[in-house]
Amino acid sequence: MDIKKVLNEVTKEIEQSSSQQELQNVKVAYLGKKGKITELLKSLKDLSLEEKKSSGSKLNLLRIEVDNLIKNKFNDLKIEEINSKLKNEYLDISFPPPNFIASKAHPISKTFDEVITIFGSMGYSVAEGPDIETDFFNFSALNIPENHPAREMQDTFYIDDKDKEGKPYVLRTHTSPVQIRTLLNQKPPVKIIAPGRTYRCDSDSTHSPMFHQVEGLFINENANMGDLKGTLIEFCKQFFNVQNLKVRFRPSYFPFTEPSAEMDIAYEIVNNKIQLGQGDRWLEILGCGMVNPIVLENCNVDTNTYQGFAFGVGLDRITMLKYGLTDIRSFFSGNLNWIASNGFTIGDF
């Protein structure tokens, strides 16, 4: 028996196989139950012990080699087959995808989030109040009596329904009523911010009948005007991301704070764009002051023990300044082109 001959024969047949089926037939013909190599192995039993030993090991080596050859060929054929199949699966990779506009968060959402985070790091928790307010919370508790000229500072929307005192409900003109609601509900120390919607009947490129404010209130035994100043400067530095920030506090008037101040930040025009922080022009950013003891007394807070400060910031305004947006009306138009241009993707929000 010539093992070499068998090997040559089978190698040739393996190589000539052009499909997995043909190769399978070769495998059966040699290694199957009645295959040539199997038969040879079976015939060993008729041989002497010595011959068994020498032929047996040779035959076994043959079987292993053939098996390997077949396996490798199988692998080659498989790759070839897949490759030839892939040739029919070519797509037009240059067919352009449909246009799409990234979905984004509104810039005001981003500002809300930053305001809550920055003031949160200073210990302010968030409070809320309703948009439809009573005259008491929006005005009289805040030391703005009826017929006071200060009411004319704010063009108020009135609602066709009256509260318990017989006065028409109003759309809150500022977030300050949350000060009153909080102080009536909670004993000092109180340290809150209250972001939300506010309303005034006014409409042009810088005024919208609806806009957003955040109120701040800090009442304890010794919160003073220096603390107020430090708090607001720190907020502006963080919010506008300007470390070297030139600011100005100047006297102003709000019935609910005394002394009252407005805070301006310096800016200059560089390449036709507003650059905040330095320069000799001023932008009004917010109103603030020490809470008027009259307001604290309206909330049954003992003014011999407690004092503190409050502030109000126009969120649309600081958003416009931070991102260089010019028309407040576009904020509320629902225009998705505007959101796509000025909003924030999930990664930036």
Next chain:
Amino acid sequence: MKFSYSWLCDHLETDKSANEIGEALTNLGLELESLTDYSEYSKFVVATIKDFRKHPNADRLNICKVDDGTNTYQVICGANNVKKGLKGIFAKDGMYIPGTQINLKKGKIRGEISEGMLLSERELNLSDDHEGIIELLDDFQNGTSAVEALKLNDPIFEIGITPNRGDCLGVRGVARDLSAKGVGKLKPLNFKKINQLEFASPIIWNINNDDNSCEYVVSRYFKNVNNSKSPEWLQKKLISLGLRPINALVDITNYITIDLGRPLHVFDADKIGKKIDMRLANANERILALDNKEYTLDKNTTVIADGDNALAIAGIIGGDYSGCTDDTKNVFLEVALFNPNSVAQTGRTLGINSDARYRFERGLDKNMVIEGLEYASYLINKICGGLVSKNIEAGKLDNFEHKINYNFDYFNKTIGLELDPQKQIKTLKDLKFQINKSNEKECEVLVPSWRNDVKNKIDIVEEIIRIYGYENIKQSVPSASIDEIDKIDNSSTNKKFKSIKKLKKTLISNGISEVITFSFHSIRAQEILKGDKSLKILNAISDDQSYMRNSMIFNHLESAELNFKKGFKNIQLFEIGPIYNSSKSQENILSLLISTEENTNSIYKSEEFNFYSLTELTSILISSLNFDIKQFNISRSTSNTYHPGQSAELFMGKKLIARYGKVHPLILEEFSKLKNCYAIELFFENLPIDSISRANNINIIDSQFQFSEKDFSFLFEKEQNLYEVQRYVKGLDKNLIKNVEFFDLYIAKDLGDDSKSVTFRVTIQSKEKTLEEKDLEQLHKNILEKVSNKFKAKIRS
């Protein structure tokens, strides 16, 4: 409030520049809104056209020889008033021209060199006049500065006066505040009292019932006056502020209003009766006022009247008929103290914003009544001549007296700054507050008559820091205490905002953009969506914003239509904000709108969005709030906003958690461009805040053993709630049943009208072992039996 530098200097002796004064005003709380200062125009000078000839290459241009006193320049000029000997204002190479906002450059115009420019008024921002170049009529020397030649040396201040500072609605009040700040010295008022008051006024006050709207009034009668144009100094003052001079008597009252902040009124005495009343108006009484408008008054309006005729609206505006004209011979002057509240109320009701109202409603200096009377008498007498009567008065003029006990520590505690009591006292004295008694700790402060806004000790603190300077307040570094951080961590509102942010992120990552729309509803939206009638806005700006919204869907449909018109085909947007159930109740919800068009792209195909896609999205949103949609009770929505057959509501107990579905075609009728719209309203405030705000860590059993899947088909009653079935099957063996997934629904005639065939796949897996065939079979059998019994369902296949 507007005034010129020179007017201010009538009251203030100062060497400070306009800019320095402007800054001081702002630091005093009298915010400088604008300062029109032409001092930089001194670089422009008077120059004469010596000669000119036509430009060889341009018909309309002339080549002028211009002499500015030092040199002669060649200037190309296109003005039509060019002539030899004309004196104009000249700008040289390199100068900035304010009206055109460009720097002048020497260069050639059509081949001829031009070395400068003769300016028009518009080029100097003085007016809109651009008809020709400025032609000076007076004979100024060449080289004289434009500031001098055009009399621009009087800067104009415009300041914002806060409602508490009525005392600064007169130039004198502003000067007084500036002097306290150390900007200059207040001059005494410069006028002489009239000593010869020789006759009694033939007109008297006879006040019946004015509802206490006038505390005190004093008048004088001026006989035989000569009313014509006022003198130049007075006219110039008014013109400098943009006011039009009328006649001497009217100009004098306007002047005193601005100068002292003291409004007063002059009647033509021959046009009014002899007994002048102040009374409440009759209902529908009419008056033609000096602004040429007719006003209909009501019973709350106080008028000055002679019997039945209303002559003026008290404290607000005079009547046209009784006003002073050039022909006026006899005058009745009225100086009154009207009640700020009544003036404010009347002014607001009638919508009149006069200089008088503005000052009266802020409260006037009581001690200025007699001074105003004397000052006006002096000016009328000096300018118009004639004789002056004795005073005729009504009411009582109380002395203003207000004392405040003030302790010096209060300043330090409020401001966070140690300021020596002596310094505090000095500041108060500079502001003309009197210090009656004082010791080391406290003092008694007497408030000056013009400061009716200073009422309490905190107002004293403000006065001191206002003068001392806000810039001197030392800022401290803010910090958070452990208690405060604890409060933030436990605050339900903080948790809510955290949940809202999570929700927003989920929405954005699902391709939905955030919008913010107005909290309003149009009249139409209110009609269709039937909002509570207590949501009506009384003074709405427009029909589109007449109500508070009880839903956001209408706003979002409007927004979708707007975007459709911009070319968007598939619109997906959301808003998290308030809706209003009534004037007393609002809630924050998420509202989402999806508007789709048929996809015509044959390559990039996507499945059509339908109710089930919407349900899936709802499920994703709810799961971002740590809830499973299937744990809620589901029912069909009865809201008329939605398609009755393709909308659902989810409840937790009685609380509505979500409402979603296809927008009702009748609502879409209002939006012609939109076809296929779906909406979700998620009432997340009805979910327990602690559950929705925590980090999402649901417990998914992870087992290494083999799982098995088995499909079940049942014939259920058509209205059978499948969420119940799902929950029931899952509950049959909590340890082994890992998932129950519904994947087929079949409704057809052959099943009968009231049945549906439903198929679901149950995934079974143990944490402890690979299940044997017999265990599985037992479980399958159990599911079949229990489901068919519980829901009266027929087993299929």
